[in-house]
Amino acid sequence: MPPETVEVRRSSRRRRTVSAYRDGDKTIVLLPAWLSGEDADEWVSRMLDRLAAKESRRRPTDEILLERAKELSAKYLNGRAMPDSVRWVDNQQHRWGSCTPENGTIRISTRLKGLPEWVINYVIIHELVHLLVPSHGARFWALVEQYPKAERARGFLEGFSAAAHTAPEEC
Numbered sequence: 001m002p003p004e005t006v007e008v009r010r011s012s013r014r015r016r017t018v019s020a021y022r023d024g025d026k027t028i029v030l031l032p033a034w035l036s037g038e039d040a041d042e043w044v045s046r047m048l049d050r051l052a053a054k055e056s057r058r059r060p061t062d063e064i065l066l067e068r069a070k071e072l073s074a075k076y077l078n079g080r081a082m083p084d085s086v087r088w089v090d091n092q093q094h095r096w097g098s099c100t101p102e103n104g105t106i107r108i109s110t111r112l113k114g115l116p117e118w119v120i121n122y123v124i125i126h127e128l129v130h131l132l133v134p135s136h137g138a139r140f141w142a143l144v145e146q147y148p149k150a151e152r153a154r155g156f157l158e159g160f161s162a163a164a165h166t167a168p169e170e171c
Contacts, residue, residue: 008044010035020047022114024164027051055114062087065108069124076146081128088113096157097123099130106131115160122153 005026010033020029029044060068065086073081084104092098092109099106106127112120125147133140144150 004048006044006048008040010040018043018047020044020051022051065124068121069106069128072121072125072147073128076125077128077132077143081131083128083131086124086127097127099127101131101134104131116156118149119153119156122147122150122157125150 006029007026008029008031010031012033014030014032016032018029018031020027022028027048029047031040031043035043062085065088066083069081069083069086070079073079073083082104083099083106086106086108088110089107090110092107092111095109096112097106097108106124108120108123108127112123126144129140129143132143147153
C-alpha cells in the first residue's frame with residue numbers, strides 16, 4: 001500500500017480546534033495558523049491515529065462479515081446462500097466485491113471501509129446472490145432487489161465512483 005498522503009491546511013480563522021477527514025486517497029488535517037511546526041506535527045500524528053481508530057471500528061472483521069452475510073442471507077434470501085468465507089481484500093481496485101461460487105468464497109474490497117453499513121450490506125447481498133446465480137441475468141437481479149436498499153446503494157456507489165473520478169465499478 002502506498003504511503004499516506006496528508007495535506008495540512010492552516011487557517012487564521014481557526015482558533016483552537018483541530019480536525020481531520022479523508023478525501024479520496026488523502027487525509028486533510030485542519031489546524032489553527034498559530035500552531036508551531038512541532039505542535040502541528042504532533043497534532044497531525046494524533047489526528048491520523050484517531051482517524052485510523054475510527055475506521056477500524058467501522059470496518060468489521062472477516063468473522064463479523066461472515067456472520068453478517070449469513071444474517072443477510074437468512075433475511076433476504078431465505079437462507080439459501082451460505083458462504084464458506086467472507087473476507088476483506090486489498091487487491092480489488094475495480095470491483096467492490098467478488099465471489100467464487102465453486103468454493104463459497106466472497107471477497108469485499110477494503111475500499112468500502114467507512115462507507116454506510118447499508119451500502120456494504122448491498123455488496124454482500126450482491127455477492128451472496130452469485131452463490132445462487134452466477135450471471136447477471138433477470139433472475140439474479142430479482143434476487144438482489146429483495147434487499148430494500150439495493151437501488152439506493154447502487155446509486156451511492158455510482159456517485160462515490162464519480163466523485164473519485166473513476167469509472168463506475170462492478171461488484
